[in-house]
Amino acid sequence: MKIKVKTIILIIGLLSSTCLFGQSSIDKGKVLYESKKYPEAEKVFKAVPEKTTDYAAAQYYLGRIAFDKKEYDDAADYFEKAKELNPKNAEYFNWLGDTYATIGKDANIFKQMSVGPKALRAWEKATQLDAKNINARVSLVGAYMQAPAFMVKKTPDHHLYLYWYGKSSAITGLNLDRGEECMMKYLNYTPKDDEPPIAGAYMRLGQIREKKGNKAEAKKNYETAVKLDKSLDQAKEGLERTSK
Known part of the structure; x- marks a missing residue:
């Protein structure tokens, strides 16, 4: 009986040590990171096992x-x-957006066209997950405010910039005439699988026209958006508003 008790105690002790080790690894790495001891912190985070719940946090800190x-x-x-492993962590998406924005900051126009939308989508997801994430909200608003002038200056007729400009107008309410023009041009384009879908473009065009007071045309755009993609809640809400 004594042997069994000792065995149970030993097993419990080992399990507790394992749990504490997993937890302390992240904490230890975080302390090293905050002390700017990057090589030591990196070593700790890379040692976190892939199958553990701490692996997402380890990837985040390595980032x-x-x-x-x-x-x-x-x-x-x-x-x-990190965000693939934990898609509900707003901070992971916020830093992903910041990183893509930094990559595009001094890149050529083609690289910017690639990473710019990725940054926006990451910040948008961060604000959806946590409306109080101030950093993501500030970055998102700043991007929407700066995007229109930047796009017109660079390549005003490129399809991604047409969509981006139109979307920024739909969300901010700025430059609505130009935004409407850009979104209508985008609707003449057939997007690839990884590009903004036509359903979303119709929804944004509806938002622009609704902001301009053209409820009849906005309603038509929302109807088309919902017909193409029934999962667009904002299009459904817009259709409800413009149907009154």
Whole structure:
């Protein structure tokens, strides 16, 4: 009987130690990271087992380390992994957006066209998950405010910029005439699988026209958007408003 009791105690002790080790690894790495001891912190986070619940947090902090070291492509990969493992963490998406924005800051126009929308989508997701995430909200509003002028200056007729401009107008209420023009041009384009869908474009056009007071046309756009994609809640809400 004594042997069994000792065995049980030993097993409980081992399990407790394992749990504490997993927890302390993240805490230890975080302390090292905050002390800017990047090599030591990196070693700790990379040692976190992939099958554990701490792995997402480890990937996040590895992304923070890579970002601080200006290794932005690596940082993006880490943040992508972190948000895949935990898609409900707003901070993972916020840092992913910041990273893509940083990558595009001094890149050529084609690279900017690739990472710009990724940054926007990441910030949008962060604000959806946590409306109080101030950093994501500030970044998102700043991007929407700056995007129109930037796009017109660079490549005003490129399809991604047409959509981005129209979307920024639909959300901010700025430059509505130009936004309407851009979104109508985008609707003449056939988007690829990884590009903004036509259903979303009709929804944004409806939002623009609703803001301009053209309820009849806005209603038609919302109807088309819902017909193409029944999952667009904002289009359904717009259709309800313009049907009154």
